[in-house]
Amino acid sequence: xxxxxxxxxxxxxxxxxxxxxxxxxxxxxxxxxxxxxxxxxxxxxxxxxxxxxxxxxxxxxxxxxxxxxxxxxxxxxxxxxxxxxxxxxxxxxxxxxxxxxxxxxxxxxxxxxxxxxxxxxxxxxxxxxxxxxxxxxxxxxxxxxxxxxxxxxxxxxxxxxxxxxxxxxxxxxxxxxxxxxxxxxxxxxxxxxxxxxxxxxxxxxxxxxxxxxxxxxxxxxxxxxxxxxxxxxxxxxxxxxxxxxxxxxxxxxxxxxxxxxxxxxxxxxxxxxxxxxxxxxxxxxxxxxxxxxxxxxxxxxxxxxxxxxxxxxxxxxxxxxxxxxxxxxxxxxxxxxxxxx
Numbered sequence: 001x002x003x004x005x006x007x008x009x010x011x012x013x014x015x016x017x018x019x020x021x022x023x024x025x026x027x028x029x030x031x032x033x034x035x036x037x038x039x040x041x042x043x044x045x046x047x048x049x050x051x052x053x054x055x056x057x058x059x060x061x062x063x064x065x066x067x068x069x070x071x072x073x074x075x076x077x078x079x080x081x082x083x084x085x086x087x088x089x090x091x092x093x094x095x096x097x098x099x100x101x102x103x104x105x106x107x108x109x110x111x112x113x114x115x116x117x118x119x120x121x122x123x124x125x126x127x128x129x130x131x132x133x134x135x136x137x138x139x140x141x142x143x144x145x146x147x148x149x150x151x152x153x154x155x156x157x158x159x160x161x162x163x164x165x166x167x168x169x170x171x172x173x174x175x176x177x178x179x180x181x182x183x184x185x186x187x188x189x190x191x192x193x194x195x196x197x198x199x200x201x202x203x204x205x206x207x208x209x210x211x212x213x214x215x216x217x218x219x220x221x222x223x224x225x226x227x228x229x230x231x232x233x234x235x236x237x238x239x240x241x242x243x244x245x246x247x248x249x250x251x252x253x254x255x256x257x258x259x260x261x262x263x264x265x266x267x268x269x270x271x272x273x274x275x276x277x278x279x280x281x282x283x284x285x286x287x288x289x290x291x292x293x294x295x296x297x298x299x300x301x302x303x304x305x306x307x308x309x310x311x312x313x314x315x316x317x318x319x320x321x322x323x324x325x326x327x328x329x330x331x332x333x334x335x336x337x338x339x340x341x
Contacts, residue, residue: 007139008139008140008142008143009139009142009143009220009222009223011143012143012146012222012241013222013267015241015245016241016264016267016268016271018245019241019244019245019270019271020059020244020245020247021270021273022056022057022273022274023055023056023057023058023059023060024056025061026055026056026058026059026060026061026063027052027055027056029055029061029062030051030052030054030055030061030062030063030325031052033062033325033330034048034051034325036330036331036332037325037328037329037330037331038328038329038330038331038334038336039328040339041339044321044324046298047317047320047321047324047325048321048325050276050317050318050321050322051063051321051322051325053249053276054159054249054318054321054322056274057244057247057248057249057273057274058158058247058248058249059247062326063322063325064158064322064326065158065159065315065318065319065322065323066158067116067156067157067158067159068114068115068116068157068158068159068160068161068315068318068319069115069116069117069118069154069157069159069160069161070106070110070115070116070117070118070160070161070162070163070308070311070312070315071118071119071120071152071153071160071161071162071163071239071308072099072106072117072118072119072120072162072163072164072165072307072308073119073120073122073149073152073162073163073164073165073231073232073235073236073239074092074095074096074119074120074121074122074124074164074165074166074232075092075122075123075124075128075164075165075166075169075230075231075232075233075235076089076092076123076124076125076126076127076128076166076167076168076230077089077127077128077130077131077136077166077167077168077169077171077172077230078127078128078129078130078131078133078136079130079131079132079168079171079172079206079210080127080167080168081130082130082132082202082205082206083199083202084168084171084192084195084199084202084203084206085167085168085171085192085193085195085199086192086193086194086195086196086199087167087193088167089127089167089168091167092124092165092166092167093124093125095165095307096119096121096124096165099119099165100119104307105305105307105309106163106307106308106309106312109309109312109313109316110312113312113313113315113316113319114319115161115312115315115316115319116154116157118152118154119165120148120149120152120235122145122148122231122232122235123231124166128230128231131172131175131206131210131213131214131227131228132206132209132210132213133213134213135214135226135227136172136226136227136228136229136230137226137227137229137231137234138226139226142222142225142226142229142234145231145234145235145238146234146235146237146238146241147238148235148238149234149235149236149237149238149239149242150238150239150241150242151242152235152238152239152242153239153242153243153246153248155246157246157248158248158249159248159249159250159251159315159318159319160239160243160248160249160250160251161250161251161253161278161308161311161312161314161315162236162239162240162250162251162252162253162257162260162308162311163253163254163257163306163307163308163309163310163311163312164232164233164236164253164256164257164306164307164308165232165306165307166230166232166256167193169230169232169233169256169306170189170190170192170193170203170255170256170283170284171189171192171203171206171207172228172229172230172233172256172259173188173233173255173256173258173259174188174189174190174203174207174284175188175206175207175210175211175228176224176225176228176229176233176259176262176263177259177262177285177289178207178211179211179214179218179224179228180221180224180262180263180266181289181292185204185207185208185211186204187284187285187288188207188284188285189203189204189207189284190255190283190284190285190304191283191284192283192304210227210228214227214228221263221264221266221267222263222267224263224266225237225263229259229263232256233256233259233260233263234260236257236260236261237260237261237263237264240260240261240264240271240272240275241264241271243274244271244274248274249274249275249276249318250272250274250275250276251275251276251278251311251314251315251318252275252276252277252278252295252311253278253279253306253307253308253309253310253311254278254279254281254283254286254303254304254305254306254310254311255281255283255284255286255289255304255306256306257306257308257311258277258286258289258290258293258295259289261275261293262289262292262293265293269294272293275295276295276298276314276318277290277293277295277296277297277298277314278297278298278299278310278311278312278313278314278315279297279298279299279300279301279303279310279311279313279314280297280299280300281303281304281310282302282303282304283304297314298314298317298318299313299314299317301313
């Protein structure tokens with residue numbers, strides 16, 4: 001008889017053991033076709049690699065980006081009461097309304113690139129607990145939010161870009177990185193929405209206080225998530241897992257979104273092999289994080305908006321790569337002489 005009580009996190013850990021690996025046969029099919037296309041081998045650089053990546057995780061010898069989707073998860077944080085953001089928490093609701101009206105930057109990017117767009121309100125009017133004083137979430141609500149993120153991944157999607165919205169969530173992300181990777185809080189804390197020097201000091205103090213509060217419980221990445229994270233981070237982690245199970249490649253957005261991937265990576269590094277970094281954010285130590293995760297960003301535009309904007313722009317490049325590979329003529333079709341051997 002087993003007297004050990006099961007944890008809600010046990011289901012997540014078991015799920016991770018079932019995720020599929022890459023389809024090497026599909027990758028080889030892409031490489032074979034690439035060698036026949038009317039261009040010098042390797043001349044399209046990372047565009048060629050993107051098609052191999054798509055094939056590996058879609059399990060398709062002819063990868064597609066016909067139904068790309070950008071999912072943005074929105075949450076709010078009790079730690080904002082400590083003055084860690086240049087904007088008040090009411091901005092969360094106002095920006096959700098702006099999304100609905102089609103007025104945000106992400107709306108314009110998705111429209112211009114032909115990307116689907118969905119935003120998910122994760123009880124945005126009910127902030128998580130202040131991480132300096134308490135755990136952000138209990139296990140049950142954390143797992144339920146991860147499950148919500150899993151359910152948000154639409155069937156038929158062939159490329160998923162994930163992003164977030166949440167005043168205060170760069171503080172949350174910095175606390176997660178400090179817990180996972182160590183080092184000083186100051187290394188991980190950036191200016192987020194543009195806090196002044198005093199605001200930056202408050203952010204650093206908040207992260208230091210949270211780490212001290214939870215220091216005896218930060219060896220388990222899922223405990224890090226529930227104690228220091230937010231609902232948007234939990235939902236993104238769930239979406240990343242669901243995408244892997246459904247063989248959907250994932251494009252990550254910036255500093256906060258990458259925190260969800262970093263937590264999964266800490267459980268097992270291969271869990272995020274189907275993810276690429278859409279861009280490197282101007283926020284704080286994002287480049288450091290990406291190097292630790294082994295991710296080379298597609299774009300470096302000095303962006304720090306969040307909202308999935310960097311991931312969406314990168315998804316446009318992935319979409320272009322798939323179109324070029326699919327529609328470009330072969331040497332035989334075009335009547336072009338191949339390279340002399």
